[in-house]
Amino acid sequence: MIASLLKLSSLLATTLAASLWEGAAFSLIGFALLQLMPRASSALRHTLLLALFLLSAILPWLPLHNGAVDGAAPHILTLSQWLAAAIAAVWLAATAIRATLLVIAWKHLRDVRRSAQPLALDLPLTTHRRPIVCTSSTVESPLIVGFFRPVLLLPKWLVPQLSDSELRQIVVHECEHLRRGDDWTNLLLQIGLMLFPLNPALTWLNRHIGVQRELSCDAAVVAATAQPLAYAASLTRIAEQHLERSSLRLALAAWGRRSELTQRVHALLRQSKNWTSQQSAVASIASSVLLLAIAAGFSRAPQLVAVAAPVSEVAAASLPAVPTLPSAATVRFVPASFTADAPEPATHKASRKHAQMKQTAAPEPGRDSTKVKRAKIQRVEHAPRLLRTRAASDTIPLQNSDGSINAHERVAPTVVLTPAWLAVPVPDGWLVIQL
Numbered sequence: 001m002i003a004s005l006l007k008l009s010s011l012l013a014t015t016l017a018a019s020l021w022e023g024a025a026f027s028l029i030g031f032a033l034l035q036l037m038p039r040a041s042s043a044l045r046h047t048l049l050l051a052l053f054l055l056s057a058i059l060p061w062l063p064l065h066n067g068a069v070d071g072a073a074p075h076i077l078t079l080s081q082w083l084a085a086a087i088a089a090v091w092l093a094a095t096a097i098r099a100t101l102l103v104i105a106w107k108h109l110r111d112v113r114r115s116a117q118p119l120a121l122d123l124p125l126t127t128h129r130r131p132i133v134c135t136s137s138t139v140e141s142p143l144i145v146g147f148f149r150p151v152l153l154l155p156k157w158l159v160p161q162l163s164d165s166e167l168r169q170i171v172v173h174e175c176e177h178l179r180r181g182d183d184w185t186n187l188l189l190q191i192g193l194m195l196f197p198l199n200p201a202l203t204w205l206n207r208h209i210g211v212q213r214e215l216s217c218d219a220a221v222v223a224a225t226a227q228p229l230a231y232a233a234s235l236t237r238i239a240e241q242h243l244e245r246s247s248l249r250l251a252l253a254a255w256g257r258r259s260e261l262t263q264r265v266h267a268l269l270r271q272s273k274n275w276t277s278q279q280s281a282v283a284s285i286a287s288s289v290l291l292l293a294i295a296a297g298f299s300r301a302p303q304l305v306a307v308a309a310p311v312s313e314v315a316a317a318s319l320p321a322v323p324t325l326p327s328a329a330t331v332r333f334v335p336a337s338f339t340a341d342a343p344e345p346a347t348h349k350a351s352r353k354h355a356q357m358k359q360t361a362a363p364e365p366g367r368d369s370t371k372v373k374r375a376k377i378q379r380v381e382h383a384p385r386l387l388r389t390r391a392a393s394d395t396i397p398l399q400n401s402d403g404s405i406n407a408h409e410r411v412a413p414t415v416v417l418t419p420a421w422l423a424v425p426v427p428d429g430w431l432v433i434q435l
Contacts, residue, residue, distance in 0.1 A: 006081055009088035010307035013079055016091060016198060017305035018060035022298055023201030026052040029294065030205060033287065039275045040283055042215035042267065048287055049212060050185065053205045055295050057192040062299055077305045084307045094197035102190060109145045112138050116153055121171070129178040133171065135159055141238070142170050144177055147184065158238065166234045169221050176220040182213055211260050215267050228268045235261060 030052045034045060079087075116134035131144060131152040139153050152174050159167070177183065189206050196202050218235075222228045239261050275283065420435040 006085070009081070009085040012088040012091055013084035013307055014303060014305055015060045016087060016196075017077075018303065019056065019196055019199050020201070021304060022059055023056040023196075023199045023205075025294075025298070026056045027201040027204050029291075030208065034208070037283060039273055041274055041280055042212050042219055044280055044284055044287075046209060046212035046216055047284075048291070049205055049209045051288075051291055053189065053192065053202060053209060055291070055298075056199070056202055056205065057196060059295065059298055079305060079307050081308060091198060095194055098194040098197050102194060112136055112153065113145050113151050116151065117156075119154065119159065121167070129175075131175065131178060142174060144174050144183060147187070150178055150183070162234075165225070165227075165230065169225055169227075169231050169234060172224050173217045173221050176217040177213075179220075180213075180216065182217075185213075211263060214260065214264060218264055218268060222268060232265045232268045235264065 030049050033048055037045065113134075115138065116136040119133045119135050121133050129150055131146075131150040133152045133154065135156045136153045137156045139155050142152065142154050142158070145151050145153060152171065154170070162170070189209065193202055193206060218231070221231055225231065422433040422435055424431040424433065
């Protein structure tokens with residue numbers, strides 16, 4: 001269990017390190033593209049920024065980056081196990097907080113949708129996802145809620161102040177979000193931010209993606225109404241009454257911050273200076289090739305940060321490998337036999353002394369045994385003596401089914417252990433010790 005947690009913390013720490021530098025690099029690329037393509041359509045810029053966001057969220061999880069978890073891949077910085085565990089704990093806590101905020105926002109939007117009142121509007125809409133138009137006193141700006149049954153919520157105080165043309169412009173703007181699938185894209189972005197809550201690059205990309213998303217819908221409104229000045233005036237007047245609601249994170253509003261509103265108004269006024277469709281196609285192909293090449297290079301880049309392996313794994317890796325046999329689990333002990341040459345009495349000094357002492361101590365015939373003089377027996381120390389042994393053959397004869405021995409066929413035992421023996425002479429014989 002502890003080993004699994006350490007491995008998970010190492011994976012999260014190295015993934016976070018990879019996401020930070022890769023996200024920073026992709027953010028710089030996105031900033032450069034925005035500066036180099038000021039006349040590109042907002043839809044093209046939105047697509048490029050969305051691709052950069054996805055690359056920043058996916059590339060750090062590739063297996064090529066995870067090879068540095070055990071310290072095998074080349075790296076610059078090595079983190080300790082406790083520091084990796086602390087980083088993983090902070091990451092998981094931040095992810096849990098973001099997930100909780102998303103759930104709270106979803107419940108709030110669901111309650112707002114239930115309390116909304118339908119509004120009868122006869123507006124020609126060409127989108128296949130036709131929303132239900134409602135009014136609500138709990139929202140401060142027009143927005144779309146719901147993924148499968150979308151509802152367009154209009155502030156209750158705003159409807160009496162809008163003309164029919166202005167109301168139609170707002171409805172067209174929100175329906176363009178549905179046609180583009182921006183609600184699902186926004187959900188994907190929020191999930192990415194939830195998985196990488198400690199990456200500021202993703203937050204920057206998400207904010208600029210939102211700006212380009214609104215610019216794209218504004219361009220669709222101008223294309224449908226052919227009144228850019230009137231639409232810009234409507235946005236400016238409505239934005240004066242707008243109060244930003246941080247709890248509606250999953251909603252797609254018609255306007256946002258004041259700086260974003262200024263950018264949207266300026267974009268409406270310079271519609272005629274945008275690129276042609278041919279120029280946009282060439283820029284799209286060139287940008288796609290560039291992003292693919294950069295992503296391929298990043299996927300093969302070495303890991304900058306690795307986590308030190310546990311002490312037990314380092315010690316185990318330093319031990320030499322011991323070859324083993326597959327049949328080592330089955331052990332058969334074969335009894336060994338040994339032969340030893342008996343020492344000659346004439347050459348063994350201790351034996352001669354022992355015989356002389358026995359002759360001295362023995363009583364002479366005809367004498368009383370009670371008057372026998374006690375002989376002084378000296379203790380003889382017998383030095384141990386290592387004898388040569390002979391073990392059984394490494395093959396054993398094959399036994400037939402009737403119990404007889406087949407001398408022509410022999411089989412080898414699974415494992416043959418040849419023990420060593422030590423024979424020590426004692427007064428009463430030999431003491432055999434198996435080593």
